[in-house]
Amino acid sequence: MSAPRLLVFGDSLSFHGPDGPHRADEPRLWPNVAATALGGTADVVAQIGWTARDMWWALINDPRVWAELHRADVVVLAVGSMDTLPSPLPTYLRTGLRYLRPDRLRRVARRAYLAAQPRLAVALRGRPTVLPARLTVRYLDTAVGALRTLRPTLPVVGWLPSVHQAPSYGYVHTAHPAATAAVAAWGRGVGVPLLDLPAVVGEHVRGGRGNPDGMHWGWAGHAAVGAAMAELIGPLLPAADDPGP
Numbered sequence: 015m016s017a018p019r020l021l022v023f024g025d026s027l028s029f030h031g032p033d034g035p036h037r038a039d040e041p042r043l044w045p046n047v048a049a050t051a052l053g054g055t056a057d058v059v060a061q062i063g064w065t066a067r068d069m070w071w072a073l074i075n076d077p078r079v080w081a082e083l084h085r086a087d088v089v090v091l092a093v094g095s096m097d098t099l100p101s102p103l104p105t106y107l108r109t110g111l112r113y114l115r116p117d118r119l120r121r122v123a124r125r126a127y128l129a130a131q132p133r134l135a136v137a138l139r140g141r142p143t144v145l146p147a148r149l150t151v152r153y154l155d156t157a158v159g160a161l162r163t164l165r166p167t168l169p170v171v172g173w174l175p176s177v178h179q180a181p182s183y184g185y186v187h188t189a190h191p192a193a194t195a196a197v198a199a200w201g202r203g204v205g206v207p208l209l210d211l212p213a214v215v216g217e218h219v220r221g222g223r224g225n226p227d228g229m230h231w232g233w234a235g236h237a238a239v240g241a242a243m244a245e246l247i248g249p250l251l252p253a254a255d256d257p258g259p
Contacts, residue, residue, distance in 0.1 A: 018054035047240025102134030140188030
């Protein structure tokens with residue numbers, strides 16, 4: 015086949031490096047590492063804090079995504095990690111801070127939110143989360159069902175939620191084991207290959223070798239994830255001498 019195109023739905027883990035966010039075509043980011051290893055290119059659809067629900071909304075609402083779906087050779091659902099984070103204050107409150115006016119009120123409210131978040135995460139033992147595991151699975155499953163209806167032979171892969179060591183969340187990640195088990199069971203049930211992200215990048219994060227925020231990865235982490243994702247995707251693509259449908 016010709017150079018494969020990866021359509022990656024992600025969150026900030028797909029475009030943040032050791033020093034903050036980067037443009038989507040930065041070659042050291044894991045989607046581009048994976049695409050390069052496969053001899054192709056990656057198109058990244060991602061924003062900070064995106065969950066499986068945001069991925070679904072992008073899939074059904076963004077006309078750029080609809081166009082890319084006709085050209086993609088594989089879809090990567092690289093979401094679910096942010097779903098597992100403590101969210102002691104409602105998600106709509108966090109996302110709505112940007113709309114507060116005047117500017118001074120917005121800055122005061124954001125500082126108060128950021129100060130309260132780690133304390134409440136500890137006090138409430140990591141619950142509630144940004145998105146319950148049952149909803150993460152529901153949105154992943156709905157997305158895969160839609161993709162298979164639209165293009166039945168299009169490969170779809172995903173990953174298990176990442177880990178963090180983030181002071182901004184009080185170093186709390188109580189919901190991670192149950193969410194990981196739920197996503198893993200879903201992947202097995204519907205035949206979606208999943209990258210074991212904690213196994214690939216867990217030590218990198220816990221060892222403090224990533225971004226100082228304790229959540230995002232250094233370039234070594236991106237390289238490892240990109241290589242592992244390419245290994246997962248490679249067998250799903252048509253052989254080089256296969257003319258395809």
